[in-house]
Amino acid sequence: MLNKDIVSLIIPCYNGEQFVERCMRNILEQDYVNNIEMILINDGSTDKTEEIIFQMKDILDQKLWKFCYIYQKNQGVGAAMNAALKKVTGEFLTSLDIDDLMMPNSISERVKWLKRNPSYALVRTNGYFLFPDKVKKLFYPEDYQASPDIFQDILNGKIYNWAGTYMIRTEKWLERCPSREIYPSKYGQNLQLLLPAAYGNRGGYIRFPLMMYYIHGESMTHQKDEYGEKRLNNTYGFQDIYMHVIKEICKENQKLSMYEKMIIATFSRRRIELAIELNDKNLCKRAYKELQDTKLQTEQDRIRMYMFVSPIKGIFLRIIRKLREKQQEMF
Template identity: 30%
Template sequence: MNMPLVSIVTPCYNGEKYIERFFNSILSQEYKNLQLVFVNDGSADNTLKIAKSYKEKFMSSNIDYIILSQDNGGQASALNKGLKDVKGKYLLCMDSDDSLSENYIKEAVNLMENDNTVAYCYGNASCLDNEGEILKNIEKRNSINSKDMFYDIIFHPQKVFFSGYLIRTEFFDCVVKNREIYTGKGGQNVQILLPLAWNYGEPAYINNITYNYFIIKDSHSHSQNTSEKIIEQLENYKKILIATLERIAIPANEMEILKKNVNEYYTKLCFGNAVDTKKAMLIKKYYNELKSQKALTVREKLLKLKYCNFSKGNNFNV
């Protein structure tokens, strides 16, 4: 098997509790021709100290190890910084609290080397708690059409596992201009996968490798959701979608329809969560957005009447 260079880019903010698991996973890979670009995103803990302590271990494994640092700018901003140093034929973007099965990169490269039309590939995933107990296993996507991945990312993100894709760097550079993704709040994976899915369709699948996705209980991103927090997440996701769509070479008429559908879909989701809060001001906000989008249905009109047209003696927060 050919052994082309694989570049791994990993942003990290305050990861002292788990980055050693990540580093050891890279060191344990059966595939050895690796470049690791680790971006310290302004961590205030011992992340940078731990990262530096692994330099000798990576050097003795002949892994090209680069540590970059920046002021805290978020995952997407840190990823952009790291992408500039990618030298590999293949690219893998990983979260710093995750790990890979030992054969992950070897099997993924083998698949890509045997079919140069494959733009990106993935394997199984296990969602685990921080003690390593498996909470959920994710296997092959159930897709029919080549654009299923694209539309699932937009309208059914619960059907998409967003991490662990090995990407052909040449193809990535064709669809992500200057290796710059949108850096708004809310993550970085959509900005990578959406242009790949539009241009190259479904990723290839390998059934004997596993990406281990750890759900950290005290992580901000995995803390308990409230309806207002869900609204914030939906708004951020919508902004990422719109900004990323605008960077893809989609015909103008299709783009107009897509953006209209995205705005209406996520405004409806926000309206539903606003109703759950029973806060009239929030309900009115999204009701008026739907009205301006000419997307109101009888259901939204009735809910607005129920929660906003009430007597002065109501107990709802406004």
């Protein structure tokens, strides 16, 4: 039995001494604080994370509807989420990365939206990227038009899936994941919550920003080759998550095959863009071959690839396309 009006907020943490106090105070500043079930999982931190948590435990117990603290030996964020999901009792479910922040009305606004729209399984919000130089940038422009078919948009890579922007109806997730377990991956856990809730359901969108996603500068200090390799591995890691989750929730072979092709196409396009950024023609060719195998490539994809690996041919294809478009306008 889920507790009505309660929001279960999951926060996994590993060696987060730099952020954990700020994060907990951010939760205490929520105007919905008395209805928050906060589940904080310490995944075997070796710094002062636990000491800081214990220093704040009394006020967390006092202010929150419930504070649940879990310590486990380091097993990774996926295992941490699985431990937390066993403790969830709220009508609504969300999560937050330890280094990000929510606006004081973030949780209450999402709850109100879901209550006003009972036919929707989840809602997402706009937010800010916060860069090391303190510059803020909206996730989505103010005139962004959101589609309720959130499942297709996630598969096509059209939307962000940051923790802290989503809230789902717990029952909708449990319908697809009654074991309360997700596919554990070092590449993240947000998709394993979102895709099952979104499958066959509608998702809403709140236009104003309700969270800040911190962009840390340390990754940019790596050597270019090392940084590029990490980003390339990330594309395959996230693709693996998509594939595992889809196989778990979709039992129709024809649909499953279509979704798998969409996923490969999405990440092949990302690898093409990464190849162009890294000036790696071989990677671009391999990624385009992956895209071709799905049979979902477009003329624009072809031109994009050739403009990089063979600019003369790319220009020729672009001219041919423009001539064809002019012919169509004439008739």
